[in-house]
């Protein structure tokens with residue numbers, strides 16, 4: 649009798665696990681994306697300043713989604729599904745900035761590099777909340793920043809007002825931003841994200857032509873390796889790699905604080 653009961657319990661458990669697995673696997677990419685979008689409309693408070701995806705995975709776990717499946721969906725959302733369209737990308741980043749306003753401190757790499765430079769015109773690519781633009785403006789630089797996320801730019805605008813500094817803020821994606829010709833003394837890439845195609849379309853010759861002679865390109869984050877490789881392969885006149893490092897370290901910046909990750913730092917100069 650006892651054995652039969654145990655067998656029954658085991659079978660019920662097995663059926664429940666199978667059903668859970670099935671319902672997890674049955675989610676289409678659209679359902680996965682829509683669930684995230686719905687959640688993002690009214691995200692939870694974030695007193696622990698966790699990353700958006702950490703919070704979202706917690707939500708899925710609370711709904712009974714198995715850990716592996718929850719992580720798979722999070723990866724899909726921040727990768728393939730976010731990149732599916734411009735609208736998805738904007739939604740993703742707007743949700744991100746609604747949940748967490750991003751790091752407050754400017755990059756150390758930026759502070760170290762400009763210490764010896766006279767202020768000039770700077771471009772902050774995908775400026776986010778404006779932490780680097782505000783720092784540069786306070787040091788006397790004339791700064792323009794652009795970003796695809798209206799939520800990020802609203803924070804950047806509030807920051808400028810609160811600090812009494814000014815910088816130009818442009819709502820744009822990489823491809824439609826007008827980089828101009830010989831316009832910048834410094835172009836900053838701080839933890840930016842871009843599609844593979846943007847490297848050739850935007851951050852190759854177009855970026856180079858927008859630099860004044862003597863200008864510097866500063867980069868921190870995973871994007872720097874393909875960026876430097878792209879610029880290098882163009883055999884540009886005046887190209888000089890002034891600084892390059894690639895390390896595993898605690899990502900105090902765009903990581904959640906406790907995550908180790910690859911951090912690349914690069915400074916390229918267009919020699920006069």
Ligand SMILES: C[S@@+](CC[C@H](N)C(=O)[O-])C[C@H]1O[C@@H](n2cnc3c(N)ncnc32)[C@H](O)[C@@H]1O
Pocket residue numbers: 737741750751773774775776777778779794795796797800820821822823837838839840841842902
């Ligand atoms: C990790 S955040 C970095 C923000 C900022 N540079 C910083 O270091 O604080 C990436 C930024 O890229 C922006 N972004 C993503 N895709 C973009 C695109 N295609 N064009 C312009 N900005 C984009 C996001 O809105 C977000 O602000």
